[in-house]
Amino acid sequence: MKGDIMPITRSQVKSKTMVAYILQSHDKSNIYLPDIEVLNQRNFEEMLEKHETVYLKPDRGRKSKGIIRIRRTEGLYLLRKSNEELEYKFDSQPSLWSSVRQWTSHTRYVIQQGINSVTKDNRYFDLRCHALRIHGEWVIGGICARLGSPGNIVTTSHIGGTPILLDSLFTDFLGYSKEDQDQVMEILQDCILNAVNVVSPVYPRNWEFAVDIGLDTDKRVWIYEVNNEPLIRGNFKLLTDKKLYEKIRYLRTIAK
CATH class of the missing domain: 3.30.470.20 (ATP-grasp fold, B domain)
Incomplete structure (x- = not known):
């Protein structure tokens, strides 16, 4: 998340994005943070280029509902949902983004660096x-x-x-x-x-x-x-x- 410091209201603390912003604003907590951004097409493309694995999470989600993992391998993108055993395979980023946009359009999502x-x-x-x-x-x-x-x-x-x-x-x-x-x-x-x-x-x-x-x-x-x-x-x-x-x-x- 980039930009100048902005006021944060109490009601925003439930938001993963805003809590991450607070933590990023302090050196003593920022050192422990993986990369995290609001999910949009530009951030999606940049994060997939930077990291082999990313997680998509509802910004105000709980109990791991709606979580999606994407792994980048040679020539393929492998996608898993938290509530399914099926693994989806995509051979291009545009086709992947098209499905991701469809699955995440109902609510605000964040994209986070995957940790092994x-x-x-x-x-x-x-x-x-x-x-x-x-x-x-x-x-x-x-x-x-x-x-x-x-x-x-x-x-x-x-x-x-x-x-x-x-x-x-x-x-x-x-x-x-x-x-x-x-x-x-x-x-x-x-x-x-x-x-x-x-x-x-x-x-x-x-x-x-x-x-x-x-x-x-x-x-x-x-x-x-x-x-x-x-x-x-x-x-x-x-x-x-x-x-x-x-x-x-x-x-x-x-x-x-």
């Missing part, structure tokens, strides 16, 4: 990071991983994903050493707290946020989006160990 956040067995995952304001300070209430079902392009439990403990992700699915885990956790904590400290002044009545984060094969941390109406029943409540769920429930009683 996959396990050793090529399952997509992300991290749901819950932050709350306690006695005027933002704290991390809990982090869990969300593991996509084999072959799926999204991780949410509403479309077949499974919430798992972070330790299990690091050891069982990524093969991280103790040193790897410590380094990633330090960066994660910095990323989460920077993100909520940047976004929260625009939405001062909110006392909790969720930051959805990707972790690529080089262990680089990426902010996918910041959710200002986070739920815990579709992720933390589904963990086999309910300690994080109960912790967040308690913190909610004292957050303000």
Whole structure:
């Protein structure tokens, strides 16, 4: 997103575009952001030229509904929808754009750089990071991983994903050493707290946020989006160990 700084209203915080704009405006959060633009033909062409994989997302979407992944390979564009197993193949960008425009014309979409956040067995995952304001300070209430079902392009439990403990992700699915885990956790904590400290002044009545984060094969941390109406029943409540769920429930009683 390019241009001069513009006023941002509270009602715009639900917009992925506007939250990304807020995060881009601060160096301490901008370093964690993948490329993201409003979906139009020019941005579509530029992003496909720049990145091998992109995701199209409804600007105000939830629960991974309406998400589209596009991968560029030699001479082909491969497209998957979050609610379908079918893979569409296109041999030209104009034919691809024609279908994309038809599928996304009902609402405003964004196009985001794809992050290779996959396990050793090529399952997509992300991290749901819950932050709350306690006695005027933002704290991390809990982090869990969300593991996509084999072959799926999204991780949410509403479309077949499974919430798992972070330790299990690091050891069982990524093969991280103790040193790897410590380094990633330090960066994660910095990323989460920077993100909520940047976004929260625009939405001062909110006392909790969720930051959805990707972790690529080089262990680089990426902010996918910041959710200002986070739920815990579709992720933390589904963990086999309910300690994080109960912790967040308690913190909610004292957050303000």
